[in-house]
Amino acid sequence: MPWFPDFANAAELVRRQTRAEGQADPVGQYFTALNNGDTHALETVWPGEVVVYDPRAGEVRGHRQLRRFVRHNQAWLAERHARIETVAATCVGGRAVVELLAHLTDDGRDLAWPVAVVAESPDDRSVVFRTYCSQWPVDGRRHLRPPILEAGAVHPGDVVGRYQAALEAGDAEAVVGTFASDGYFRGPIGPRHAHSGVGELRSFFTRCFSAGGGIGLQPCVVTDDGVRCAMEYNCVRWGSHDLPPQAGVGVYERGPDGLLAAVRVYDDIEAPEVSA
Template sequence: MVWIPQIPDLVDRLGGADLAHALRDPLSATVPVALDDPEAGRISGVGVLAAWLAVQDTWRAEHKVEIEEVVTTFGERRAVGEWVVHLEGPEGARVGLPVAAVVDPAAPLPVRIHHSRRPLLGRHVVRRPVLRPDPGLRLSGAAGAYKAAVDAGVTEAVVALFAPDGTFRGPTGDGRRSVGAKELTELYDSLFAAGGGIPLKLCTVTEDGTRSAFEYVCDRWGGVELPPQPGLAVCTRGGDGLITSVRVYDDVQAPAR
C-alpha cells in the first residue's frame, strides 16, 4: 500500500485539474475518481478513497517514508512516474521500494500503481490484471527489439541491445541491479532457464523519444503457465539507440526449477 502524493501533480500537468483536485481532496470531488493499487486493488468512490488516503498518511508516518523521484515519461495523453520509496521494512531496516504510477486521465481507471510487495512482506503476491492486453500495440526502436528478444528467450539478442554500461533493475530494488554485458548475460540466462522466453502482452505504451514505458500482462514464463499478472517496464535509450537501462515493476515470481 504505497500512495505517492506527487501523483496529482502529474494529473495537473496533463490538464486534468478536476481529477487532480479529487485525488487531493476526495470528499470535495466533482468528477468520478478511481485507482488500482497492488494491495488494495480497485478503489473507487469518494468515501472509500478518502479513507484509504488517510490510512496512507498514517502508514507513511509510521514507516518514516522518504520519496525519491526517479523520472517521468510523458506521452501525448498519459504519463508514467517512477520513484523509489525509502521506508522501514518488516525487520526495521531501511529498504528502497521501486514504485511506478501510470496517470491516464481520460481512461476509466485513471491511476494505476505498480510495485512488488516482496520488499514489504518478504514474499511475492499474485495480483490480478489491471488492464486487458491490446494486440495492436507496438514498441518503437530498441524497446520493441528488446521485448521481442525477451518474448523469445534469446539472451544474446537481449544483451546485444544494451549499451556497454547498460543496466537492468528488477522490481525489488537495487539488490536486483545488473550492469554490463557479463552481469546482464548471467541475469537473462537465469531468467530464461525455465525453458524459453517471457512473453509479455502489451496493455499500454507511453513513449517520449527516449523512454518507452509499457504496461503488460504476464501469463507464461518459459514453458510454465502462470496466473495472469500485471506489470510495467521502462526502457531508456541512449543517443546511439542502444538501451541504457531497463526498470521493471511487477510481482511476478519465476517458476521453480
C-alpha cells in the first residue's frame, strides 16, 4: 500500500462532489456563471455538451460559445446592478424549472423582470438551458420568439387542464372559476401588472378574449411536481388571429383547495390589435 497521498483520486473525488452539487442545482450554477462571468464551475459540472436557448442571444452551443455568451451577459448584468431573486422551483427527474425576478436599474428605472429558466439534463455530462421572458421591461419592445420545442402529446390534467380548455375556448367565466378566490395571474411584464381576485381576473380575461376568442397554446413539455405544473408551449392563436408559433412557459400553482393560487406566464407574445 503506497504511503504517499493519492492526489489523483482526491482530485477526482473533488470533481465528483462539485459535479453532484452542481447537478443538484443546475440553474443556480448557471446564474452564478452569468453573474461572475466565469464558466469554469459550469464546465466542470457539465463536461459534455452545454446548450443555451436565450431570448436575446439565440442558440448558444458548446463551451467556446458559452464562454463568450457568459462574458457578455456578465457585463450586461453588472451595468444594471442586477440582483436575482428566486420565486419558485419545480423539479421532476432530470428537469428543473426555476422562476426568478431580476431586479435591475436601467436608465434610472428600477425594474423587476420575471425570467424562467428550464434546465434539462439528457445525461450526466450534458445540460440544456431554456430561458423564457419578455424583453418589454428592458427595451420597450416585443420580440417574436420562434419555437424551441415541438408540440408534444402532453395534456395537463385536473385544474390546469380545465384552465387550458377555458383559455382556448375564450370563456372568461370558466377561466376565473379555476382560480381560488385570492388567486392571481401575473403576466410576463412584471409584478406591477398582476391581476388578483375574481373581479380583476374577470376583467383581465374578458379583455384578453376581445380579439375574437380564446388563446391557442400547443403544449410541448410538462414538468409537474403536484403543487406547480410548468408547461412549455407554442402559442399559435389569439382570438381569431393565427400567430406564427411563439415559445413560452406558464407555471400553474395549485392551492390547498385544488384551485389555482397563481398563474405566472413567461413569453413575449403581443396581443393582436382590436378595432374599437
